[in-house]
Amino acid sequence: MDIEALRTFVAVAGTGQFQAAADELGISQQAASKRIAALERHVGATLLVRTSRGSRLSVDGQIFLPHAKKVMATIEQAEHAVRPGHRPLRVDVLNRRISPAQAVYRFYRSHPETDLDAVTLGTRNAAQAAQAVLEGTVDATFRALPADQIPTGISAERLLDEPLELLVGPGHPLADMPRVSPADLHGHRIWIPGIRPGTEWAAFYRSLSEAFGLSIDALGPDFGDEALMDTLADSAELATLVGSGDRYLWPRTHDLRRIPLHDPTPVYPHVLLFRSGDRHPVLTALRDHLRASGPRTPPDVWTPAWSGR
Template identity: 75%
Template sequence: MAIAKHGQFQAAADELEISQQAVSKRIAVLERYLEVVLLVRHSRGSRLSPDGQAFLPHAKEVLTAVERSERAVRPGSRPLRVDVLNRRIAPAQAVYRFYRSHPGMDLDAVALADENAAGAARAVLEGTIDASFRALAVDQIPDGITAERILDTPLELLVGPGHPLADAARARPADLVGHRIWIPGIKPGTAWSAFYQAVSEAFGLSIDALGPHFGDEALMDALADSPSLATLVGGGDRYLWPQIHDLRRIPLHEPTPVYPHVLLSRDGDRHPVLTALRDHLRTSMARTPDDAWAPSPLGMPA
């Protein structure tokens, strides 16, 4: 490619920072391997033979593929792939705020189909993604994974205007005893399932995950129409509903149950965007409430 560009062996050697003799030897080896003449020498330099002209575009494709493969693995040369689990919940919002405050940082926010925390950890190890936000027990963190509890999401009660707690400024978990809490779509065996099971057992709550989940809009409709139905959402979760629904978000306290999002990444990953994201989360996230409660052993790494 260099000889084709310059038309001279010496100019190609200068560009490649090798000797003209080395260029000549490499061309000779390539021509012997292909059993064709690629370059025709003349008094002013060299020109491509017909076989050389046919070979040149393929040579360009090969070198382009090599460059792409190097960029794919070199730290900072490709977007950071972050699994946010669900684009409406706190990790996705945190990553979005990071992206907005760090223009030029190249990242992709993805949501893995596998909602299991152990599956997300495997995806990080295998390189399918670079990082993931999950709640993972200490004994489930595989070798080769760095886990840092970096984002605690306080739970809030979400109710319609006819609910008995609709006008409360705050509520305690104990105040929810006897109320029906519906969280459709929780899949058995996931970290979400383990978390809400622990919440239910710790505070004596009735958390119902039964029935089909027709989406967040259908859940909002059901809350607005019911004088008894409630659900739990994260303090940083983003939900939209019609103004006429008049839904109320009520913070919980004494204690404040928090969902402990752990940032999973590969040991020794030097991607600069990952370093910047981790620093951003450490310095910008809201302080965990003094009365925070999280189930053990979920989210224990600090």
């Protein structure tokens, strides 16, 4: 059924005049007549009867009108729901413990009137997440995606460079260091369970390992963050890498140590991907907030060559 024809029928029924309805809709009277004729052919009934004073509803038209109004009201509600600012902004934050989620949470705390949903797309890689943005599953996602892999229709803004830190237990040889360089990690096993081939974080850690000759692996099952914290606390050999803005909690008795990296400082380049031309006001506010409040990029920064800096 032609929605514009239905809209025209409701307008004519309301004004009682084809010309008045046409003026209201911004079309010609002839166009309005053609729409009504097409609608009547579609439903197989005469809906409007022309008179010397304009038009009136036929018996079938009187029965049809309430249903037509309901359809038009539903369409108006649907259109209103997806207009910028009339629904929550849906942001993929990868994992609720890591820096993008914490940044979005801080944004919400400073803008409590905003309407947004923080979601996670689970195991999807960067290309799949970008496709989800194009399809409208989410409005934006944080990914480390090379510029030459950004799909048409997607805009990208690198807004969250996250410095890495070493996380170790109290028995680790580097546990008492105030800070360490990547060179200091030679010979130490860095365990990051959950790295999956084909993901952007796999590409990042491969580049980091190759650049500094590090031993980074994902061997063994991933039983979650709590199990990783337990293992680090009991080990004098294992270490892992976390973002400086990532939020991990562990029992006080674990006595885990977060040690900044420097000389150079590896940073994970979180890029915000969103649909080109998206005018959602919360997206604009979030981008402004991240530009103003993101972590300060250290002077000795290192990122993979494919990250664009």
